[in-house]
Each structure stands twice: as C-alpha cells, then as structure tokens.
Amino acid sequence: MTTMTSRPLLIGVDAGTSRVKAIAVDERGDVRGDAERATPWRHDGGRTELDPVALADLARVVAAEAVGVGGGTAIGVGVTGMAETGVLVDGRDRPLAPAIAWHDPRGDLDTIARELGAETFRATTGLPVTPMPSLGKLLWLRRTHPDSKAAARFYSVGEWIVRRLGGAPVAELSLASRTGLLDLAGRRPWDAATALLDWPPLLADLVVAGTPVGRVSGDGAPPSLRGAVLTVAGHDHQVAAYGVGATTDGALFDSLGTAEALVRTVRPPLAPAEVGRLVGHGMSVGWGVVAEHMCVMAGVPTGLTLGRVATLLGAATPAARDALGEQALSAPDHPILRLVEPRNGQFGLAGISDGVTPAVLWRTAVEGLVAEAARLLALVDAHAGPYRDVVVAGGWLRNPALLAAKRRQYPAMRTTALPEPGAYGAAMLAAEAAGAPLPTASGR
Template identity: 50%
Template sequence: MPAAVARSRRRGAVTAVLVGVDVGTTRVKAVATDSDLRLLGEHAVSTPWRHEGATAEVDPAALAAAAAEAAAGAARAADGRAIGVGVTGFSETGVLIDGNGTPVGPALAWHDPRGDSEAVRDQLGDEVYRRTAGRAIDAVSSLPKLLWLRRHVEATRRAVRFLSVPEWTVHSLGGEQVNELSLVSRTGLFDVPGKRPWLEALAMLDAGASFLGEIVSAGQPVGRVHDSAPEELRGAVLTVAGHDHQTAAFALGAAVDGALFDSLGTAEALVRTIRAPLAANSIERLAAGSITTGWGVVPDHLCLLAGLPTGISLERVGAMVGASTPTERVELGRQALVTDRSATAMRVSATYHGLTLHDVDDEADPALVWRVVVEDITAVAARILDIISAEAGAHREVIVAGGWLHNPMVRAVKERQYGSFGTREMAEPGAMGAAEMAGIAAGVVRPRWLDDVRP
C-alpha cells in the first residue's frame, strides 16, 4: 500500500482522492476521483485573463492561485484529501521565471496575436523550423511570443527558465521546474525528432539548454505539494499531466497507436496518435499542412494534431440567425438535414477570428447556411486527414467526443466522413486524464499503456 494512502486511511476522517486540474482557456476545471477513477467531486473557476482588444495575458501568480482554488475545491467537494495532483492545460502560453523561481512578466495567451514571427523566420527559416519544431511559424508558438516579450518587457530579459502553464502550476504548488514532453514539443524551443532542446532557437533568447528544465514524461512524479498550499492538497504527489487535448484523448482511450480522436469543442481538434519514430521530412510536410507533430503523453508515441474553428463558427452562425441556445441549434441542425445543398453555390471560409460566406444567394436561409458551414469545415478536416494518412498511414479507429456531436447535422456529416466511429461520454475528460496521471505518479493507478487497457 502506498505510504500516502496509508497515512490518509490512518487519519480516518477524509477520503484519499486523486485531483486532476485542466487549465483551460475559459475555465480552470478540477475533478477529484478515487483510485478507481470514479468521479467524487469537481470545481471550476474562471481563467483570470486580462483582455485589451484582441490581446489577452495573465498574471502567473493569479493563474496559480486559480488552479490551487479549483484543485482544493474539487477535493473539498469529495470530502477528500489529495494523495496525487496532476495538471494538464494549453502549452504555448508560458511563464518566464528568474533564478529565484519568480515570474518576471505576464504570460501571453496562446491565441494572443503578439509575437515576432518574422524574426524567427529570418533567423531559422520556415523549412528548418517545420522539420525541427514540428509546426509552422506563427504567433501561437511560444518562441515568437517570448521574443516579443523580451523586446517590450525589459524585466523578461532576466529570465533563466521557461515553464508552460501546466508546468508552472505544478511548480507553484511545490513541484520541480520541469518541462513535460508533450508540452515542450509545442513551444518552438524543442527539437522534436531529436527529442532534445533546440539550441539554435534558444540562442535567439540568449539562452542555452538550461532555459528548459529537466525533460519529463506525463505521469512522472516531480515533487509534493508544499505546506503553504490549501490543506486538502498538502503532501500530495505532483505530476505534469501533459497537453490538454492529448490528456483528454488518453482519458477516453484514444491515445493509442492508430487511433484518431476527433474532439468537437469550441475548436475541433483532430488528434492522431502513432508509435515513434517519424521521419523529419514527414514532420516538415505535416507542418506545411498545418498539422503539428510532438511527443505524446504515452511513452514512445507521437501526437499529430490539427485544429479547426468548427464549434466557434457554428456559434457565430447560430448567433447570426437567432439560434443562440443548444436547443435552438439542434432544431436548426434537423432543418439543415433536409435542405438541398445543390440549390446554392454558397460556400464558407472560416478562421478562429471570423467566417466569411461567399456567393450568398436567395436560397440562403438559416438551415442552408448551417449545412454549408458544417460541410465545408468538415471538407477541410478531410483534407487534413488525407495529409496525415499519407505520412503516417491510415487510422484504424475513430473516437469522436464533444457537445457538437449532439447536433443532428454535425453527427450526420461525421457519419458520412468516418463511416463508423466510437463515442465516449465523460465529464471533463482533460481533468479526468490528469487525475489518472496523478494516480500513476502516486503509485495507485497502473499505467494503462503497460497493458494497452482502455476504459
């Protein structure tokens, strides 16, 4: 029996729980489970962004406090005390810290447009960046954001280490300063095929390999919660649970070789897991097709990931035509199923920042617009999957999850796209996956990759 469990049982007054935290763009969500991963409690708080126009940033201390509040709230909701805490979340947003472990500037949101992409392009080159960082040069990557911060926030030039948001959250609770593979793979600071810090990229920050911490895997113990944290968390084993999309795929049984996970949220994420290695030329071609390659949360596996503005585009169309509630959008989806797409030449192009309807004609009623948006974005997804299949082979199974699958038009198009697919219903799969990783770190959950067991 692990010592943490034994101590909790001797106390007798509380339940030993695993806490999983998912630091999301809108909310910081946390769950508490038992060692069999049954949900016992949950809690969420708003992610404390500071917005100004199109920009968004966060005070690292405020973000750490929000994560601690969510984690403690979940443990309290379960009448429990944590024996393990795992943290997942978005990766490109990061925290710069000095030699004392203190943040020296704000953390820019992953979707914040501020970033010096041109400097990266001039110094490293597009093709080299794609084949080494596993992604195209854009303002989402951490490296362009860090260059922008160094130019505009003088204090950030004192930074000696970079931690992504989940890594910073773990460190703020008492963990070591580490970089987890699936997270650091998405920063532009890491040589993905080489599985090591990318020294040429780090040199742009006047930094070396030590700018990154020890490279660890998801589920690896990296310390314990300190005594200044909320009482419900103190002494728990800490782990970085990896990149949010991958951690959710892991929880749903979709982080296995040959599986495709289609997550239909505000952003649609296509998450393909393959066994390593993958040739650098393939990584470059995938990045040229807007598909990122990084290390996975499962050992010795890679994750190929692409995002699409599916959910946010449907929300925009719904608001535009007066279908602002889920019930109204379901009815719109039913009506869209019986519309005749051949009656119009209308088409749509969509980004995260907006969508454009082309060739709008007299046939453009709300249901037909809905159908056009669903079908045209799905056609983009199909082209992305063709690129992935060309480089990594065809997927062998598909798992689809997310609220938009309940829309009749969306479901019909997905059935047409995939033929058959599995579905999983799980509240907060990112946080649940983080709780499972916490259990692995605490020694009370057997890593499923040892048995290839799925939930």
C-alpha cells in the first residue's frame, strides 16, 4: 500500500496598493497556484486608509487559496508589500488607528522640517520630506488620535501580516528604511525621530528579509498553512528585483508599470552626504533585501504619462496603444517637439507644429521618458559606479516603441516572463527561511 504525500509549497504574498495576491511555488520553482483580492481601502474626502485586521485576514485567505489551487501544503510563507503604509499598535499588538495609504496626503511635514531639518532628515533616513515616509503620518496620528498615546510599536504592512499569522515582532531592514524612523548609517532606530514622537522606540528587532521569524499558528490558521516557516520578505520593488535575479552587486531592475521603478543594488557604504545628495535629486536610499547591500530607488511616471498621452490621442485600449507604438517605430524624429517635466501629477508638451502626428507624439513621449530614466541612473552611477547587469519587466514593456527604446538604452538587458515578480520573490525568500532554496528566475 502506498501513501500519497502532499506537495510542499512555498507561498509568496504581496500586499500591494491595488491587490493582495499570493502564489504557491513548488520546489522546482514552478508556480502551482495563485489567488488575489482587491486591497480593502476605504476612501473618504481624499483620504485613503484601511482596517489593519481586515487586511491581515484577507492576506491569510489568499495565501490559503493559492495553496488550495496548488494542491499541497505550505512549508514557508513570505510576505512583501507596499512600504510606508503601516500599523500603529499598543503593547498588546492592538491597532490604535487605521493604516493610512502611502500616497495619502496626510502628514505633519512642518514639524519634521522645523525640528529635525530637511537636510538632516534626507541624509539620515535616505528619504525626502514628503507625506510618503511613515514619520509624517505618525506625527499626524499623535496629534489627531487620542488613543495613540498608548503606542508601543509600528509595523509595516508585511511585518503586520506576518505578526498576525503567528510570527515574532520584527522590523525588516528594507521596510524600516521607508519609515523615517531608521538611521541608515547606524542601522538602528533614529533617536531624534523617537524623541520627536515622544513614544517608546517603535521599531521592533531589526532583521534582514528571508530571516525565519516563527511559524504559522493560531486558531484562525488554515490547516494548509499551519506550521509553515514565516519571513518578512521586505519592500515590494526590491523583492520583485530579487525574484528576477537583479539584486547582485551592481544590478539594476527596471520595472515598467504605472510608475517606472529603477531599483539599483549597491554595496555600502554610502556616506550620509552622498545619501543626502541622491535624495535631493529625487531618489531614495535604504537597506536592501539582501544582507549587507543597499538600494537606491528612483521613479519615473512612465506608464502614467503614456496612458495620458494615449487618452489625448484617443487610444483607449491596449491594442490601440500597441498600434501607436508600432507606428512610432517608423515615425520621423521631430526637430523641436519635446516632453516637458514629466511628474506624477502632470506633464507638458512643447514645440507642437506641423508634422506632429500621433505616431510622432508617441515616439517623442517614449524617448523623453527614457531620457529621464537615463538621467537619474547617471546620477546614481556617479555615486555608486556603473551598473553591470539589468533586468527589465512590467506591462508597458509590451509596447513596441518602449521596448525598442529600452533595448537601445540597455543593449544587454534581460527580460522576464514572470507575471508576479514581487510575489515570486517573496516565495523565494520564504524558501530561504525554510531551508529549501528555489532556483532564481534568471537561472531557470
């Protein structure tokens, strides 16, 4: 008589801005199952927030569904997700306020600038003084939520989900680097930020992504997940880079989504003055998901801008945008037409004259966005040396004009067919924590 054994699976959960998704990966690195749900945001008068318990429960559900589709039992679970958004809790890990979206405009920036100084903040934390870093939102919560006086700890989203699944209270370095609470050079909580909040130090024990931090447990744990080793996989952009094999020394990951994320892995040290200069150029600096590595990140609104240009041109479907890209391949260069200052909120067009066809305009927009990405990468190279390997991914890479422009920018670039590199990277880090390493995407 033979006994059927359940297939061991590694689970990657990605709690993203639009979706909470999970994949189940077998020991060969093949995806066996997946599941997803919309991220449960509440929107009210320009504010965007969610119930931390509802988010953690949803992550548990999609992880269990992915295991069920995969037909096995989880031996490891890694959780990645959006950074900056997090959960303020009391000494019993009870949420004291909703989790505010990273892109929500709330934040007490005046206090940071006045008490800490913008230059000091940039050089110490690797972040700009904007509403995005968690510190500004924590200062706002301290002023507006009376219950916040009981604050004992702040979890980033991935850390919170792991904690609710049964893991230990930890702060993963790449996520802690997005809070404004971490002194990058000292790799420790920043005393000045702690003093400004007038709460106990909010960061738990600092760990590197892939560190085992417990096992799935508790009354609500699905049987297919129970006992699996848990790890906080880290910041989603970096975990996606890890998933496609682009976190080695000198590697670059170019992710072409709504925002183009340029994720550059570098060896430390980067002196505080260098960090401050990079942040002053619109970048961010932090610790990486790979031990003893740092990460410099920059963003270009590539997909957002091209989507708006497509709307102007009446190209409302992916097929219409692809057709524009195909036509742009043979469109002539226009001598004066140019894209002006692409930002997340807006962009300009200058030099519109006779001869500007939809194809010419599409070519100009693509080349302007690629030039902006190249400009930012040159600034990083000046501080950290040139990148030596590049992987490019993302939905906008399907556009013929953008693909051709990126091939000109990166003659030796690699691409990946992974549909969910963030969740896949989280599964790889779960495998590392469970002692069952998966092959890298580049090695399969």
